[in-house]
Amino acid sequence: MIVGLLWLLGCQLAGTVIVELTGIPLPGPVVGMLLLFIVLVLRRRDGEDDPIIQVGDYFLSHLQLFFIPAGVGVIAYLAIIRDAAAPIVVALLGSWLLGLATVGWVLTLFLRRVPPTVGTDGAPGEEIE
């Protein structure tokens, strides 16, 4: 458990240091995610009992929990949102839908030439608890 947590925190720390030193406009954890990906690829060990994977999968199964404090902040802006409800709601939903469709359709066009490759694990509907 602790070893896995150390790896996650270590990658976040390294990512944050890199952001501080280089000034790239990305959050430290996102850079840390790329670093952990590199670590996992170089290590080539993926047993179910691996501490990084155990701890990481547990964190991911409760990802929504960690957004709650920031999400409650929405209520602090209800007045502004109410005053400009029409442009906010339409622009929010409209640009989301257009972006979603653009990415999905463009990628679908490309992927006709890249087969979905081997393996059946991760078929739709598989639950992570």
Next chain:
Amino acid sequence: MSVILWLFVTVAAYELGRWLRARTRSPLAQPVAVAIVIVGALLAVSGTSYDDYADATTLISFLLGPATVALAIPLYHQVSRLKGMVVPVLVALTAGAVVSMVSGILLVRWLGGSDVLERTMASKAVTTPVTIELTARLGGYPELSAAFAIVIGIVAAMVAPRVLTLLGIRDPRARGVAVGAVSHGIGTARMLEESCIEGAFSGLAMGLTAVVTCLLLPLVAYLLL
């Protein structure tokens, strides 16, 4: 006292949301949304300010960092599927980021929203820390843009899989990338429940979209704002 009180309330509200989700089996009952409503109501009833609540729950918001790092794990499981995907994903994400930013700005403008609101809407598709940073640089309301990002993430968690099917997007890789591109971590949390492939590609798209948006936003702002 208030630290442990609000930590308990937040985790309990989340658990209630999970129970509701399991009970109703409805994608509309997203635990994060249920918890925000419950906590928001309790803050209003008890007369607690949001700043006090945010201070009390820094332990929970801090864990978002290691959880974001952990998104490398589903991506690693899909590493064999990444071959030949890099260029298509980057092209799709670039197109999506431009469409999302430009349509967000123009829709606010056409519906009579203010200039500050246009600047706040521009980068709301990316993960909240990046939205805050980019919106501050652009001259919008940083915290409001974070609120937009969270609301759109929750909407995506509720409806994205169904909308993708209606749009005829069935390849799990394309579904994952599309959600991660416009709905960051909260959308990714839902896609992780859908399947390993969709979750992994959603996490990947979330990270890359942040990079692409950082690079493109100055150009979009120069042309439109």
